[in-house]
């Protein structure tokens with residue numbers, strides 16, 4: 110049985126002061142999530158990681174939104190995996206569509222980051238998903254397949270099942286135009302079949318696949334009751350502590 114996973118993605122939102130306030134108000138939620146066998150957490154801006162982790166400790170997952178694949182060096186403005194580890198961070202989003210679109214991140218670059226995170230014992234949340242244009246041309250599956258195969262290149266069977274995949278159609282992110290549960294399930298089940306082809310059914314049955322894109326408290330349940338959707342990556346609705354709580358309570 111795969112454990113459900115609910116992850117917030119704050120993107121470039123919240124000051125440290127606002128983040129601490131959120132963490133104090135969300136702290137108790139971890140117990141409810143655990144009682145109901147749900148893993149729950151937030152991925153937050155670098156500057157908020159240490160203060161939020163200090164408050165939440167192990168009650169909720171605290172993850173980064175990106176990282177560099179090298180341990181150290183002359184890369185102005187970047188954050189390395191040892192820096193994340195040093196403050197107790199063990200989760201990191203990789204290849205979010207906003208990073209791919211605005212910062213030119215390719216699946217090859219994501220692959221290096223996935224390998225580096227896994228070598229350091231961190232859990233990557235690898236994002237994939239197509240643009241509206243690709244969707245309208247009916248090329249979603251070919252596009253996503255390439256993202257998955259390239260992203261998982263040279264990753265061992267043992268490591269592969271530790272990765273969390275998030276399918277987020279770009280046309281549904283922050284637009285309120287969420288993919289129907291049928292579309293989301295069709296692509297998540299297709300992604301699982303690619304993982305099966307790459308690693309066999311032991312890994313494909315174990316790996317967690319999330320849907321993301323305009324997930325809200327009022328629609329989360331319809332996604333999470335699909336066979337191949339194990340959770341959600343949530344942007345906007347994870348910013349307000351009340352709607353963040355409702356994401357969990359509406360799921361139960």
Ligand code: PGA
Pocket residue numbers: 118277281282283284285321322323324342343344345346
């Ligand atoms: P959204 O963002 O929930 O605001 O659509 C999802 C994401 O980008 O991860």
